[in-house]
Amino acid sequence: MSILIISRLTIREAQRRRLLLVALIMGILFLTVFGVGFHYIRRDMLLFPPGEQQENFIYGFLLTAGLYATNLLVTIVAVLISVTTLSGEVESHIIDAIVTKPIHRWEVVLGKWLAFALMVLVYLLLLTVGLMLIVYWQSGFRFENIAYGLVMMTLGALLVLSLSIAGGTRLSTLANGVLSFMLFAVAFLGGLVEQIGGFIRNEAAVNIGIVTSLILPADALWKKALSAFQPRSFSSPMMAGPFAATTEPSTLMIVYSVVYLVALVLFAMWSFTRRDL
Amino acid sequence: MSDLLIDAQGLRKEFGPKVAVSDLTLSVQRGEVFGFLGPNGAGKTTSIKMLLSLTAPTAGTAFLLGQPLGHIASRAKVGYLPEHFRFHEWLRADEFLDLHGRLYGMDQRARIEAIARLLKLVGLEERAATKLGAFSKGMLQRIGLAQALLNDPELVFLDEPTSGLDPVGRRLVRDIITELRGRGTAVFLNSHLLSEVEKTCDRVAFIRGGRILQIASLSEFEAEAIQVIVRVDRPTPELLAGLALFGRDVKSGPSDGRILLTMSDPALLPAVARHIIDNGYALYELSPERLSLEDRFLQVVGEVSDE
Numbered sequence A: 001m002s003i004l005i006i007s008r009l010t011i012r013e014a015q016r017r018r019l020l021l022v023a024l025i026m027g028i029l030f031l032t033v034f035g036v037g038f039h040y041i042r043r044d045m046l047l048f049p050p051g052e053q054q055e056n057f058i059y060g061f062l063l064t065a066g067l068y069a070t071n072l073l074v075t076i077v078a079v080l081i082s083v084t085t086l087s088g089e090v091e092s093h094i095i096d097a098i099v100t101k102p103i104h105r106w107e108v109v110l111g112k113w114l115a116f117a118l119m120v121l122v123y124l125l126l127l128t129v130g131l132m133l134i135v136y137w138q139s140g141f142r143f144e145n146i147a148y149g150l151v152m153m154t155l156g157a158l159l160v161l162s163l164s165i166a167g168g169t170r171l172s173t174l175a176n177g178v179l180s181f182m183l184f185a186v187a188f189l190g191g192l193v194e195q196i197g198g199f200i201r202n203e204a205a206v207n208i209g210i211v212t213s214l215i216l217p218a219d220a221l222w223k224k225a226l227s228a229f230q231p232r233s234f235s236s237p238m239m240a241g242p243f244a245a246t247t248e249p250s251t252l253m254i255v256y257s258v259v260y261l262v263a264l265v266l267f268a269m270w271s272f273t274r275r276d277l
Numbered sequence B: 001m002s003d004l005l006i007d008a009q010g011l012r013k014e015f016g017p018k019v020a021v022s023d024l025t026l027s028v029q030r031g032e033v034f035g036f037l038g039p040n041g042a043g044k045t046t047s048i049k050m051l052l053s054l055t056a057p058t059a060g061t062a063f064l065l066g067q068p069l070g071h072i073a074s075r076a077k078v079g080y081l082p083e084h085f086r087f088h089e090w091l092r093a094d095e096f097l098d099l100h101g102r103l104y105g106m107d108q109r110a111r112i113e114a115i116a117r118l119l120k121l122v123g124l125e126e127r128a129a130t131k132l133g134a135f136s137k138g139m140l141q142r143i144g145l146a147q148a149l150l151n152d153p154e155l156v157f158l159d160e161p162t163s164g165l166d167p168v169g170r171r172l173v174r175d176i177i178t179e180l181r182g183r184g185t186a187v188f189l190n191s192h193l194l195s196e197v198e199k200t201c202d203r204v205a206f207i208r209g210g211r212i213l214q215i216a217s218l219s220e221f222e223a224e225a226i227q228v229i230v231r232v233d234r235p236t237p238e239l240l241a242g243l244a245l246f247g248r249d250v251k252s253g254p255s256d257g258r259i260l261l262t263m264s265d266p267a268l269l270p271a272v273a274r275h276i277i278d279n280g281y282a283l284y285e286l287s288p289e290r291l292s293l294e295d296r297f298l299q300v301v302g303e304v305s306d307e
């Protein structure tokens, strides 16, 4: 009950601060740009039809690029909207009158987490499903295992969200923002190194990637999503680059990510309960 | 249930090497207004924060409404106006009160009733639909006060509730405190405005450097409130003994034949004069002074040197 009061409050704040409106407008803009771009590329390509296989390859490539941008965008938005929520209210003392009510501090943390998770989920679905529908309507091309892949992407975004909420229980807003983005960047870089390593068969590079995905499995989850969407063309060398993955993360990585996520949320609840305000 | 609403035993708070509160031992009864007085940095806010479990004590125990610190359910009957009264500025005043009413677990009917009543009480009924971001400092403090009283608390902590208020607002807070006491609510009041404390509090504690120096009821202070300075040509031990019949704490002053004594009844002053003259002393000065709480404060808090 108290959890839901906090969740509602958090969503209402996002609404009052015009976060939802701006996010919606920018999302629509994003989809429009993609849709128009896709339309013209496809029209040019069909002047000299390259054959079905090549066509599908190009559709898959464009859609992957769109999803890649979405993944990045949603991750950044997840950090931006949540990074000040605890530290900011602690610094401004807004939290004082809240946590002295008959409510557990962990309920405050969980309530906020739920609200942000919902917002992140809706935004992610809006953009990804939007991209997929644009491609499908125009060309009839579609990815496989869509639900499974989207779950992987969601998991990655929620991980980063939970990281920024957990950091906010102890760190100042600025330090927390730096921490969350840097960890994400490290995971991203590690993923890139691993990919190149896999390509040139350099074991050390692959291991770096594995270590960074243990630090933050967000990038590994993105690759997992990708390999679900396009299981056959997955390891095609033509697909190399940041949009693709040459090494598919193991299923164990998913288990690890879920455990990681739960641990982050539990840590945030514990940590906030223990701190002095 | 016991009538001790606050019962603190040896609460202590250290911030690293800094001891903010060294030994907070006090109790507050139902229906009592307790003033907590001390200079800046004395540890008043830290004490309240420990009692409200905003910060964890380094040592010591305390009970609030008969429950150990941190007990969640009993917080439903505790109100708190923080020193830094900052609230969600994007909420309207009535929405803000509604939110806190929900957090208190009040049902909708109780919330609607209390919100209307309290907005009126703090003089903001016409600003119910104004966002808190557009409130002035004093208006924020008023709405914060309303927030603290939402659920008919049994115990209210007010940390400098009048720091941002105009004279009318201060008067209002005084009246509210008096009314709360009448209803049996205990009030724990941090304040630097001693004239107000004097008018509202039953008991006060003086704190400095994290230590409680004195706890006394205001009626005790009043009973000893007149300090009389007597100046004669030659103060003798016999005269001092004779004056002790009229008052307490008779002592000879630092110089020039002054004698200090504390009396509770000004009607005895002529008798004091007669006693001095009848015994053959030359009387140069006989001046009674009422000790205000401020004098008291300076006496008690000022005489302890900083360590």
Ligand SMILES: Nc1ncnc2c1ncn2[C@@H]1O[C@H](COP(=O)(O)OP(=O)(O)OP(=O)(O)O)[C@@H](O)[C@H]1O
Residues within 6 Å of the ligand: B015, B018, B019, B020, B038, B039, B040, B041, B042, B043, B044, B045, B046, B047, B083
């Ligand atoms: N979070 C903190 N970290 C370190 N020291 C602190 C902290 N909070 C308070 N202190 C120190 O504890 C002491 C008591 O502070 P407190 O806020 O309780 O004073 P106060 O009596 O409320 O003063 P004021 O009248 O100015 O409000 C001060 O010396 C302060 O510097």
Ligand SMILES: [Mg+2]
Residues within 6 Å of the ligand: B044, B045, B046, B083, B159
């Ligand atoms: Mg203070």
